[in-house]
Amino acid sequence: MDEPMIRIRELVKMFGPRRALRSINLDVGAGQCLVIVGPNGAGKTTLLRVLATLTRPTSGQVIIDGLDITHEADAVRRRIGFLSHQSLLYGDLSAEENLTFYGRMYGIADLNERVTTMLENVGLGSRRYERVRTFSRGMRQRLSIARALLHQPRLVLMDEPYTGLDQQATDALDRLLSGGETQRPTVIMTTHDLDGGLDMAQEAIFLSDGVMAHRMTRDAWDMEAFRRLYRENPTQSQP
Amino acid sequence: MRSFLGQAWTLVRKDLAMELRSRESLAPAGVLALLMMFVFQVTLDLQTPQVAAVAPGILWSALAFSGMLGISRTFLREQDEGCLDGLLLCPGDRGMIYVGKTLGSLLMNLVTAAVLLPLFFALYDLPFPFLLVPIVLLGTVGLCAVGTLCAAMTVHARAREMVLPLLFFPIVLPMLLAAAQFSAGLFAGRPWAEIAHWFHFVLGFDIILLTVCYLGFEYLVEE
Numbered sequence: 001m002d003e004p005m006i007r008i009r010e011l012v013k014m015f016g017p018r019r020a021l022r023s024i025n026l027d028v029g030a031g032q033c034l035v036i037v038g039p040n041g042a043g044k045t046t047l048l049r050v051l052a053t054l055t056r057p058t059s060g061q062v063i064i065d066g067l068d069i070t071h072e073a074d075a076v077r078r079r080i081g082f083l084s085h086q087s088l089l090y091g092d093l094s095a096e097e098n099l100t101f102y103g104r105m106y107g108i109a110d111l112n113e114r115v116t117t118m119l120e121n122v123g124l125g126s127r128r129y130e131r132v133r134t135f136s137r138g139m140r141q142r143l144s145i146a147r148a149l150l151h152q153p154r155l156v157l158m159d160e161p162y163t164g165l166d167q168q169a170t171d172a173l174d175r176l177l178s179g180g181e182t183q184r185p186t187v188i189m190t191t192h193d194l195d196g197g198l199d200m201a202q203e204a205i206f207l208s209d210g211v212m213a214h215r216m217t218r219d220a221w222d223m224e225a226f227r228r229l230y231r232e233n234p235t236q237s238q239p
Numbered sequence: 240m241r242s243f244l245g246q247a248w249t250l251v252r253k254d255l256a257m258e259l260r261s262r263e264s265l266a267p268a269g270v271l272a273l274l275m276m277f278v279f280q281v282t283l284d285l286q287t288p289q290v291a292a293v294a295p296g297i298l299w300s301a302l303a304f305s306g307m308l309g310i311s312r313t314f315l316r317e318q319d320e321g322c323l324d325g326l327l328l329c330p331g332d333r334g335m336i337y338v339g340k341t342l343g344s345l346l347m348n349l350v351t352a353a354v355l356l357p358l359f360f361a362l363y364d365l366p367f368p369f370l371l372v373p374i375v376l377l378g379t380v381g382l383c384a385v386g387t388l389c390a391a392m393t394v395h396a397r398a399r400e401m402v403l404p405l406l407f408f409p410i411v412l413p414m415l416l417a418a419a420q421f422s423a424g425l426f427a428g429r430p431w432a433e434i435a436h437w438f439h440f441v442l443g444f445d446i447i448l449l450t451v452c453y454l455g456f457e458y459l460v461e462e
Contacts, residue, residue, distance in 0.1 A: 054327055056461060078330040086321030092257045104249040105329040107242060147325075
């Protein structure tokens with residue numbers, strides 16, 4: 001593999017006495033899609049939040065696109081798009097105002113044009129002046145996708161992205177992640193949906209109690225092995 | 240630096256736009272301040288010589304309590320739909336969030352003060368000393384500097400409404416006392432040389448608290 005997009009070495013994250021992540025080592029190549037599966041409390045969201053610089057690692061090293069997330073967090077954040085359970089959108093602002101706000105914060109050039117393009121891409125061009133508070137859940141999710149990909153991130157982190165997504169939003173997400181308009185981004189996503197979630201993945205890991213318990217590449221896909229791991233590792237919360 | 244200030248200003252504009260639509264901070268803060276003015280005026284039944292001694296306390300109590308009420312909303316609007324994460328994900332120094340939020344709170348509190356002050360002088364029949372303007376400005380900066388950090392610290396707290404004043408008032412109390420002493424001196428017609436130290440105290444408090452809060456903000460919101 002060339003220089004990986006993400007290099008994780010001996011990553012540990014503790015919340016008080018609880019170890020949420022234990023000595024994670026992982027490389028992900030540029031343009032690849034890695035899926036993280038595991039029961040609730042296994043550390044999937046924590047791993048994503050560490051990669052997104054939303055929480056600091058307790059120890060270990062994480063390099064994204066050649067940048068250390070602890071010491072070069074600003075530059076790392078420019079490269080990251082984050083899609084979470086929550087929309088990260090302001091209900092009292094319109095769809096256009098939300099994207100314009102985030103666009104200004106990211107210093108995007110030709111912002112008006114970019115906002116228009118993204119709103120059209122997610123099918124909200126005709127609703128651009130309406131307040132997000134009036135949107136249905138599916139529409140908010142589509143706008144959230146536009147927000148996450150507005151600055152054309154090189155790395156997209158998605159926490160259960162397909163949960164509750166309507167078909168239109170699913171299509172929009174798939175289309176945008178396929179890199180139709182630019183270079184295909186590297187994608188890391190968590191999921192419980194083994195059948196749907198693994199569709200676009202080149203690689204998958206199974207997290208259990210903060211440990212990377214299993215790793216599998218697409219050429220050696222064994223869905224039954226993942227299902228067995230799920231059955232053997234119920235929801236975790238022990239210290 | 241330009242990018243830092245540009246981001247902070249973008250945040251201020253966003254907060255002001257949301258406030259103009261929802262009026263969830265300005266309206267309750269303004270109403271509380273006006274109510275306090277009326278209640279003190281009606282209940283204390285002050286005679287002219289007493290007013291100058293009591294009025295500074297009334298003025299700064301109204302500014303502090305209404306200020307805290309408004310500032311407490313600063314980060315609540317970021318809590319809906321995880322918007323605080325959205326801000327933390329933005330590139331740049333996260334101190335920018337603190338600066339933007341403090342500036343936004345400052346503008347809103349100054350609007351409240353601009354409405355409050357004419358009414359205050361009308362109700363209590365006091366002459367208007369010009370130097371009250373800078374001390375109200377500095378005092379409001381201090382209230383917003385501390386209040387913004389306390390609001391960020393308590394945004395995820397369960398008993399937020401109780402914890403915020405318990406954090407906020409002990410920190411701002413010295414500044415409030417100094418501002419009230421300076422205001423009392425102004426109302427009593429004392430010369431600048433006699434009351435300047437109170438002014439300098441408030442100025443120093445602002446500089447120290449703004450610096451400390453700015454430096455501590457990133458650590459507090461992350462952990």
